[in-house]
Amino acid sequence: MTRIPAAPLALGLVGLLPFLWGVLTSFVPSLSLWTAQTISPRFVGPYVQLAYGTVILSFMSGVLWGFATKAAGAVAASGYALSVVPALWAFFFVGGGPVSAATWLALGFVGILGLDFMFQKQGLAPGWWMSLRVLLTAVVVLTLLPVIFG
Template identity: 55%
Template sequence: MTDDRRIPPAALALGLAGLLPFLWSAATQLFPAVAAFGATWLPPMFLGSYVGLTYGTVILSFMSGALWGFAARAPEAGPLPYALAVIPALWVFFTVTDASDTSSIFLIAGFVGLLLLDATFAAQGLAPRWWMKLRLLLTAVVVACLSVALL
């Protein structure tokens, strides 16, 4: 018998790997030597808050797709789950418009809001039972990394 609350190893490994750009963003903001090293090999878009904002925008949109998949599991629920699923992508599209602190705050709020949507879908039994364990872990790291830009 398997524990359906245990995060599958592949989901955990890939979820943690997906944190690397956020961790890199924070590291290049906190440690000038890391930023200088990165600058010798990478364009500015892949350093500092830029990489966190850019990658965060991609991931928040990607997560709308995951929510859409959950919504598809409940066609009897009507259009509401689908409408909820597109909120993260629309949020990031309309609020993260530059590399300002305001965009960082909006992106952080988007990830916190995504966590609430994750919990909503999980409470309805549309997400796997392990989903919230993974999402809480990943969201905590993402929010911490994105918050570095506000220091």
Template identity: 55%
Template sequence: MDRTRTIPRHALWLGAAGLLPFVWGALTTLAPDLGDRARDIVGPRMVGPYVQLFYGMVILSFMSGVLWGFTAKSDGRHARWAYAASTLPALWVFFTTGGGVDRASWALIAGFAGLLALDRAYWKAGLAPDWWMALRVPLTLIVILCLLTGAEFP
């Protein structure tokens, strides 16, 4: 199987657009003046680590659905483990986020790292598209770097 297929343009652009709340959160955390001005305009939940935490919880839960969708096209050989594993990102969010910005940020960092491992397992099993890891690795690395700002500079 050829695993070097090009990422579809729409998937690449939408994946990159999905980074915007993480990058915005990192910028408004690292540049407090920008964060203060933005907070006055859009409210406290939409700046700094808070936007990253809310959005990160949504995205990990969404990715559970993506993995479930990959599993739906599997046969009995992969279905047992893949259906069970597809629930892990959403359950991780439910059980581990909370307890303050730094703790929730570290929980999401671990969640996205674990998701990348699941992405690879689904990809290796032939459940994810050939281009999947070429998309998921850089997106995940950027998300984790952004979340580190909330973990280290809450």
């Protein structure tokens, strides 16, 4: 694994803010109340984590699709096919209440690591990609655990 460039690292870390905010508002009632009254109840606790997590899981399909564009033939075809899995996963599995949704999201994010690894091994993802993805996925899954295990 190689050093992650500053811009992807910074943007990736900023992308964790809704997950971290969800945890923070789950454990700090005054912050939760302030957020609900000042911004919106949908930016509190698991609501923000689950909504944003679904968006990001789908976003990852686009990222993987971009990697597939660097390939040709059967490798490209399988890359395109596999790149839609995260979005379909979010569409079909995320729902049914916060515990179920958080569980399926966490499993989806962990599952994407396998696809990330495959694209990296094929030389389609940058050399630093797995370093970034493991870091971000670890934080995302850790922030979903309080929702799953309440």
